Amino acid sequence: METEKTAIEKLFFDYQDALNTSNVNKVLSLYTKDGVFMPTGGPSAIGREQVKGSYEFVFKAIELKLKFQIDEIVIIDEKYAFARTISRGTQVLRETGVKEPEEGRELFILQKEDGQWKIARYIFNK
């Protein structure tokens, strides 16, 4: 169980890095094939193509520098887990250069695919 938790923590560090470098391909590699992204202020993105489009849209608009704090990881079985996190940092609006503090709270459903923990469902709010 402890190694599974460590693997999930690594997923969050990888996701944090992918956000902070605006790296769409890295984000996509962390999602399951049928993953769903439910961003505040945007439609739900269902599956790889929509998730790709959604992050391209976000990264074109803002530059993120966030740190994730993991509040809870619950491993359900060898294939499913869920987690609650808080993310804190800044976002820069690329169009204006305006920098703002950013804080969010997230709920993730994680699923093991091809031996790796990935993001299956992801929603956030504040």
Next chain:
Amino acid sequence: METEKTAIEKLFFDYQDALNTSNVNKVLSLYTKDGVFMPTGGPSAIGREQVKGSYEFVFKAIELKLKFQIDEIVIIDEKYAFARTISRGTQVLRETGVKEPEEGRELFILQKEDGQWKIARYIFNK
């Protein structure tokens, strides 16, 4: 599996009724003992006492009339499931009487406790 899905659908109808009648006790009966409610604009409510306080606060401020549309129910095992929903309807601000359209999108983690499907984690945004 089909009867489990039906039982989870009933949970959502019961939750819808509890919201639409501002019934805190009914809401609480639909949460697991350690359930977590993550409302937009408010702190996470963790466990029965905090969840109670959070819904009391919401119901004092607004009157909801919502219908839930279930987009997805995934049964993980005999104890865990998750679901995505959309809720649509109206809210009335009790202080002013102003009525507004309300639409939200939800992610639920459901857990069987004492033989009943209940809400274990719940977050929404728009």
